[in-house]
Amino acid sequence: MIRGAILVTIGVVVAPLLGGLIAGVDRRLTAWFQSRYGPPVWQPFFDVMKLFGKEKLVVNGWQVFCAYIYITAAMLSVVLFFLQSDLLLILFVQAVGAIFLVIGAFSATSPYSQVGANRELIQILTYEPLIILAFVGIYLVTGSFKISQVLLQTKPLLASLPLLYIALCYALTIKLRKSPFDFSTSHHAHQELVKGFLTEYSGPYLALVEIGHWYEVVLILGLCSLFWATSWIGIIVLVGLTYLCEILIDNTMARMTWRWMLGYVWTIGLAMSFVNLIWLHGR
Amino acid sequence: MLNTLLFVLILGPFIAAALCFVVRIRHIRSFIVLAMACLLAAASLLLFVKGPFSHTPPSLLGIPTHWWILWGDDILLFTMLYYGFKHRHLLTKILVIFQIVCLDYFELFMVDHSKTFPLFVADNLSLIMVLIISIVGSLICVFAIPYMDKHEEKEGFQKSRQPKFFAFLVVIMGAMNGLVLSNNIIFMYMFFEVTTLGSFMLISYDRSEIALRNAVRALWMNCLAGAAFIVAMVCAYVTQGTVDAQKLIQAGHMGGIMLTPLALLCFAGLAKAAQIPFQSWLLGAMVAPTPTSALLHSSTMVKAGVYIALRFAPGYAGTFLSQCLAVYGAFTFLAASAMAVSQSNGKKILAYSTIGNLGLIFACAGINTPEAITAGILLIIFHAFSKALLFLCVGDIEQHIGSRDIEFMRGLYAKMPRTAIVALLGIITMMLPPFGVLLSKWMAIEAASKHLFVMVLLAVGSSLMVMYWARWAGILLSAPYGSQVTPERQGVLTRLPLLVLVGGAVVLSLCAPLLYSNLVAPILSAPSFSVRAGIFDNPTGAFLLYPVILVLGLGFICALYAARKARKARTSGPYLSGAQTKDPECFEGPMRKPVAVSSQIYYFESIFGEQRLTVWFNIFGGMFLALLIGGAL
Incomplete structure (x- = not known):
């Protein structure tokens, strides 16, 4: 019981702090790649605090509703993750947030928001099957969709699921809103669509969305960590390397079109997932 | 008690339909539909509370039940044949004639009607289906009352076609109740065919060219399902010597030859449920007024297809x-x-x-x-x-x-x-x-x-x-x-x-x-x-x-x-690059x-x-x- 309470607290409190910190480190590293000095590591927190202090300005009242549902769902999915719950359930709960964010974007009439929402749906469409198939891979190895079973493994999952991990990394790149897949919204200043589907979220509500995003980052990195969950060193090395790769990709790739993304990620990603699943099946 | 409930659930809608058809006064019709909706919902709840049963009701008016079924089937099939000729659709004609020949031969010369087994068997799956059909279906019928008035007003029909429309709307519910409760697959087949004819009538309601075309398409595709159903019955009877659904499910475990009828039943279910490549009939059904689509899509008709697949699922497991x-x-x-x-x-x-x-x-x-x-x-x-x-x-x-x-x-x-x-x-x-x-x-x-x-x-x-x-x-x-x-x-x-x-x-x-x-x-x-x-x-x-x-x-x-x-916050116009x-x-x-x-x-x-x-x-x-x-x- 106490253990459960501690895990829930970690999920609710520590996860966003960690997510914000990761965002700060990300910006520092990106600046370093680009020979800039970059903001302090705590900058994301300052940004969010500032957003909370801004005046409330609303385009459509439903957006407020959607922002709250988004952060609730994101928080719940992280808590479920720390409680070692069912992987598919976590994905579906996370989807509640993602979908409501899109619904909110659709509710504003600005074409930027509308086009961004359409693009975000394409992104969801692209990454969801990959994540589901990665979970199926985990199921085929451990015999269960529960994270608690994954943690009982003695061999890192990565050994049996290498291709699925790569496919999951595609999903990760999309979910983190990194180039070349960042066309629904992006953290870069040079957004072609202003701020994509987040255009009309502003002030405190944008701050909520930002915190929700931190939760999601922690969730996705947590999913990655499952692939080497046998030792803490394994987790840190795997997740660290993966995230470094993400930053590198973000900085070296140009933004592509959604057609390219859907075609490329589905053919390569699904093919790799399928091959990996067949290996497991063949055993 | 059970006899009354079965009567209300299965034959009640048919009687209500006849009344709707005969009494052409709007308010009375609305009342009949409302009363029937309440009655069906109540009866389904009572049946549900009673729990699973197997039962053979006494024969109606002293005539053995199988004769009623045979006559019912023949009336249905000849009506379909009539529409096949009326719309000059060759495939429908062939399929219906095939069904008439097979069915009459099967029932008159092959089946031994003296064998007794419960005609109606309900387990929880059937009871759930009865609840869905009777409650969701009734709600749709209630919704249809004001909807159809507005609809006819908009379309400007010379003469109201509502009597026929409501008649078939409620008939489908009775047929579905019969289908999910029957244990004799000949019964099942008859109710299956009633839903076919009912959907044809409902889709063709507007009588526009496109409505008729889509209705005929629905007719022949569902007739194909019906034909598969008959062949399945005949096969099952030849191999197992029974038309008892429970026996057929148990026999399925033996595999081999028993699978053919089960596969054909699945085929009938798939066509009924508009699975690809039969999806066009359901898409075409969209030309009909909304209550029709709601009824066909949610609680009846297509659910008959999946019900058959789930009902016989233990038979083809593995x-x-x-x-x-x-x-x-x-x-x-x-x-x-x-x-x-x-x-x-x-x-x-x-x-x-x-x-x-x-x-x-x-x-x-x-x-x-x-x-x-x-x-x-x-x-x-x-x-x-x-x-x-x-x-x-x-x-x-x-x-x-x-x-x-x-x-x-x-x-x-x-x-x-x-x-x-x-x-x-x-x-x-x-x-x-x-x-x-x-x-x-x-x-x-x-x-x-x-x-x-x-x-x-x-x-x-x-x-x-x-x-x-x-x-x-x-x-x-x-x-x-x-x-x-x-x-x-x-x-x-x-x-x-x-x-x-x-x-x-x-x-x-x-x-x-x-x-x-x-x-x-x-x-x-x-x-x-x-x-x-x-x-x-x-x-x-x-x-x-x-x-x-x-x-x-x-x-x-x-x-x-x-x-x-x-709501108290300041509002702002949508972002338009400042060129507002x-x-x-x-x-x-x-x-x-x-x-x-x-x-x-x-x-x-x-x-x-x-x-x-x-x-x-x-x-x-x-x-x-x-x-x-x-x-x-």
Whole structure:
């Protein structure tokens, strides 16, 4: 019981702090790649605090509703993750947030928001099957969709699921809103669509969305960590390397079109997932 | 007691139909329909409380029941033949004549009617079906009363066609009740044919050229299903010497020759449920008034197809047929979801979504583990409520805004706040947790995880499904800047069905653990989940239903509170790169002329276009069907 309470607290409190910190480190590293000095590591927190202090300005009242549902769902999915719950359930709960964010974007009439929402749906469409198939891979190895079973493994999952991990990394790149897949919204200043589907979220509500995003980052990195969950060193090395790769990709790739993304990620990603699943099946 | 209940549930609607047809006074007809709706709902609840039974009712008017059935069948088939000649459709004529010859020979010269076995057997699956048919179906009939008045007013018919319309609307419910309760497959066949004729009549209601064409298409496709059903009966009788459904299910375990009739029954079910390549009849049925589509799609007709597959599922467990059905169902799920993405016609989106969900239920029947069967049965329940609700909403919206295109539903919240919220809830119950449809989808995916192909198809299909629902939900809420929400006026008979259905969709999801442990678990060969404190748990996975409901519910309340508080906040026009004119929905275009802002949903015509995909999907669907039948022969 106490253990459960501690895990829930970690999920609710520590996860966003960690997510914000990761965002700060990300910006520092990106600046370093680009020979800039970059903001302090705590900058994301300052940004969010500032957003909370801004005046409330609303385009459509439903957006407020959607922002709250988004952060609730994101928080719940992280808590479920720390409680070692069912992987598919976590994905579906996370989807509640993602979908409501899109619904909110659709509710504003600005074409930027509308086009961004359409693009975000394409992104969801692209990454969801990959994540589901990665979970199926985990199921085929451990015999269960529960994270608690994954943690009982003695061999890192990565050994049996290498291709699925790569496919999951595609999903990760999309979910983190990194180039070349960042066309629904992006953290870069040079957004072609202003701020994509987040255009009309502003002030405190944008701050909520930002915190929700931190939760999601922690969730996705947590999913990655499952692939080497046998030792803490394994987790840190795997997740660290993966995230470094993400930053590198973000900085070296140009933004592509959604057609390219859907075609490329589905053919390569699904093919790799399928091959990996067949290996497991063949055993 | 049981005799009375069966009489009310099965023959009651037929009597009501006759009254509707004969008494051509509007108010009396409305009263008959309302009374019948209440009576059916009450009778179904009573039957449900009584629990499973097997029973042979006494013969009507002293004439043996099989004679009634034979006459009923002949009247039905000759009526169909008449319409085959009237519309000069060769295929219908051939199929109907084939059925007449086979059926009469079979019943008169082959079947030994002296063998006795219970004519009606109900287990929990049948009882659930009776509840869905009688309650959801009745609500749709009630909704139809004011709807049809407005509809006829708009169409400007010289003479009201409502008597015939309501007659067939209620007949279908009686036939469905009969179908799900029958244990004698000859009975089943007759009721199956009644739904065929009923749907033909309802689709052809408008008598426009397109309505007639689509009705004839529905007729011949369902006649094909009927023909398959007859051949299945004959095969089953030749090999097993019985028409007792329970015996046939048990005999299936022996495999071999028994699989042929089961495969043919599945084929009949697949055609009835409009699985690819038969989807065109259900899509064509959209020309009919909304209550027709709602009834055919949610609680009756297509559900007859999945019911047959689930009913006979234990008979083909572990066979090639079962595996084929799993892949075929999953394929349909993916294909229908993909084609729905390219649609802007609200009713068509709903139609494809129905086909997809039915595909998922077939896939569950094919996977054939206790988990999968649980998923299939729960999906039938939850889908019926949400889908009926959405159809009725689209019907209501169409009568107000004059279009069923989702692009025209932009800003519906400002014009019809009630209906928009109800429709939004319907959409959310179709795709997101903690609602029942997603719960069953979760069960289905976990049950499918050992079947690689099925799994991949389901994974891709379910993301496509989320896509077309999410954007529709968003569209409903979008409202131009500064528009005032005008309260909506709605008649009692329109509002009541909508509220009951939306309440049912939400509350039943909360009751999912109860539904499972009281209704579904007793009919499974082994319990698929242990349910404790609202948590569905088994070694494969766990769905924390009540905890999730609790947290999301709290979040929902906070969100509602915050949104209410934000009403006081300053509002601003949508972002238009700073080129806004005084009207915040316009920007300053070339020559300083104001240009109205517009945007459209992405329909991905080049990828998911209906015309582009239908041909290929039909070919694949046909191949799967050939595999399914051929493998069993």
